[in-house]
Amino acid sequence: MKGPLFYSKILLFGEYGIIKDSKGLSIPYNFYNGALKIDDELSDTAKSSNLELTRFSDYLKTLNQNQDIKVQFDVDALQHDISKGLYFDSSIPQGYGVGSSGALVAAIYDKYAIDKITVLENLGREKLLTLKSIFATMESFFHGKSSGLDPLNSYLSLPILINSKEDLEPAGIPSQTSSGKGAVFLLDSGIVGETAPMVNIFMENMKQEGFKNMIKTKFVKHTDACVENFLTGDFKSLFKNIKSLSNTVLDNFKPMIPAKFHDLWKKGIETNDYYLKLCGSGGGGYILGFTEDFEKAKKALSGYKLEVVYTF
Incomplete structure (x- = not known):
């Protein structure tokens, strides 16, 4: 069977x-x-x-x-x-x-x-x-x-x-374009992540007023904007909002980002070659990447295993 x-x-x-x-x-x-x-x-x-x-x-x-x-x-x-x-x-x-x-x-x-x-x-x-x-x-x-x-x-x-x-x-998402330079990709962290401990850290953090406020005023705001931009195919605004989201995650979700990727995450934000975000609960597994120019991102991330998920 x-x-x-x-x-x-x-x-x-x-x-x-x-x-x-x-x-x-x-x-x-x-x-x-x-x-x-x-x-x-x-x-x-x-x-x-x-x-x-x-x-x-x-x-x-x-x-x-x-x-x-x-x-x-x-x-x-x-x-x-x-x-x-x-x-x-x-x-x-x-x-x-x-x-x-x-x-x-x-x-x-x-x-x-x-x-x-x-x-x-x-x-x-x-x-x-x-x-x-x-x-x-x-x-x-x-x-x-x-x-x-x-x-x-x-x-x-x-x-x-x-x-x-x-x-x-x-949902209907915009059709992929094979000729586009932009891409959503997976970066293999080489570490297995566990969901439960990461979710527990998040729930504990949510008990702090400052963290709770950041989720509402920054994290949810940038996430909602990214969803809207992606669905309407407004990729120019999408990258502005992804950069803000990537920054917010780096500042506030450090335990969910494997330590050896902190600098790589920051480098993407500084160079604008790519932006990284969590894929699932984090702690390992895949990291999700967004770039306006996949060839450029590939060079910047040479030595890492990347898989393209979506092109535009």
């Missing part, structure tokens, strides 16, 4: 801000994907995935008894498949901020949810919010608190615009 493919995602804008009702924009990233598979002979990686699915199935069993979640799972079928050698066959790197657990959650929901909401339905706001809420509860098994956005993106395989916690919609 091999199930359908579910793709990784990139939250272009909105990391941390969406916890505090900023806008956000999440896009599928088809370079990485995963699918449920059953094999008789399991590799070590597949065995460890199979074991994780065993624990996850126990968690879903408890969710079935929970009146708050608007779905039931066929846990018997899932556990039967696990005993047969079910695992999640994935190329999505874990701890890199591109939604490895989100794709797994989407795949499990797709295969084992009873009376699931399908992608073929007319997905109005209510159904999207229901899906997001189900996915948040499912994904919290993997790293504490989840917005449910990663699995939603993976499940729908569409760009999603987050206007606020209670208002999201599928």
